[in-house]
Amino acid sequence: MAEHSVKPKMGFGRIALYAFITYCCLYYLLPLTVMLFNSIKDLNELKSGNLLAFPHTVTFEPWVKAWNSACTGVTCDGLKGYFWNSVSFVVPAVLISALIGAFNGYVLTMWRFRGSDALFMALMLGCFIPFQAILLPMAQTLGVLGIANSVAGLIFVHVVYGIAFTTLFFRNYYVTIPDELVKAARIDGAGFFTIFRRIVLPLSGPIIVVTVIWQFTQIWNDFLFGVVFSSGERQPITVALNNLVNTSTGVKEYNVDMAAAVIAALPTLFVYVVAGKYFVRGLTAGAVKG
Template sequence: MANKLSIGRLLVYAALALVALYYLLPLYVMLTTSFKTLDDIRQGNLLSLPHAWDGGAWAKAWASACTGIECGGMKGFFWNSVKMTVPAVLISTMIGAVNGYVVSMWRFKGSDALFTLLLVGCFIPFQVVLLPMAQLLGWLGLANTTAGLVLVHVIYGTAFTTLFFRNFYVTVPDELVKAGRIDGAGFWTIFFRILLPVSGPIFVVCVIWQFTQIWNDFLFGVVFAAGEAQPITVALNNLVNTSTGVKEYNVDMASAIIAALPTLFVYMVAGRYFVRGLTAGAVKG
């Protein structure tokens, strides 16, 4: 029985290793290609290691690669994405926390209908909101700005964060909230003193979810931003599709990794907490 179990476990590990290899292979190709020279790329094969590791493609991708008619590299667009993503994540997460608290703990007339509408908002395709959102940004004077992109992502992401927090808060024992009310705690006191201290797991879920969605977004960035306000995903698309001169695959790969590094870092650091947060109630109810 022990031998059969050991063989079965070895087979499971072997299958997991093959799957991991399959998913990591594109990252390996991107990473090795980014450190190759153009001659090395032409003379070698896709899976070969660089003959001489060269970081010149990374320096060019960051500082001087052409993203269309501009040749200032990815650095400006990288910081655009940072300035867009950080406030959008924080604002949408806090709004979702308050909304989830309201629809789960403070029942009022129409609360179920409101939650249903927010739930429907999670399934509205990006394309449906493009025209009304463009008109709204025009009215507010935020068209083609980073602040406009922040507003767009806050509005679109609030439905998701509200759903996550609501489904987490319905698992919190009602006795805690009732005890607070008996002791004279009001709306905000209960929220800040009772619920927020136990909301760490779901905050991690929302931050990772929102960060990934907003940082990797291309459609909103290409539609609602222009020129120097564009995020890094749009700049990466422009760089890869630039057809002047020799095609520099090493620069393209380095640029793609630069664009993906923040989300890779977030998942490497906080990925296990994401799973814990989901199992703590983010998908229950």
């Protein structure tokens, strides 16, 4: 006899819960919705109408201007150059910090040595050091290395600051991998790097997704390091967006400002839409050992 699935009853409590969740979602999405609506409005309609109203006529001219010709201070070349500046250092910084974190987690979990716990605790302190505390020593370090005010310097800064977080993610995930896998590989003659490359990394898919999403979001949205360790045409899009919004020359075009804000947020929104469900899966994958 076929089994029939029992559907949960839609009682008042469940309906109230769904209604509350829906309200929270709509409330959370309201700022983004307002920016999107007003970024496709004509400036005259924006000044004379309601910010929460639907646009009467849709125009993408504010987006084109924000990308190509909006003024960010004394230059009026739009955000396109700064957008690619961010891409040029965010992608390498994410990949390098994730790889180093994976290697550190592997060593601290499966090749334990005297003082490994103390080293791990020291790395964890890096998660609690505020950005402001490292500005001066990091500036001095970049000067000594000869990479101040450069893309390489921004990559170095974000890799160094991100290692503590990436190590924490990978180490907590790797403790869930059965020790027997590594022991069997050692018996078969596999060495340190072979085990890492052929056994550990192929099992690291969920936590790699978590780390990449975390690092990409943190680095792309960073403003402080960008404004301190870069200048002029080398600045990231977050700094350029701030300069665009605060530019006081000419008519204040709020639709262009909102279009620029959405452009700056699009990469992180895209990452979360595409891989957001894997972020939660990756976090919970390392929650239970066994």
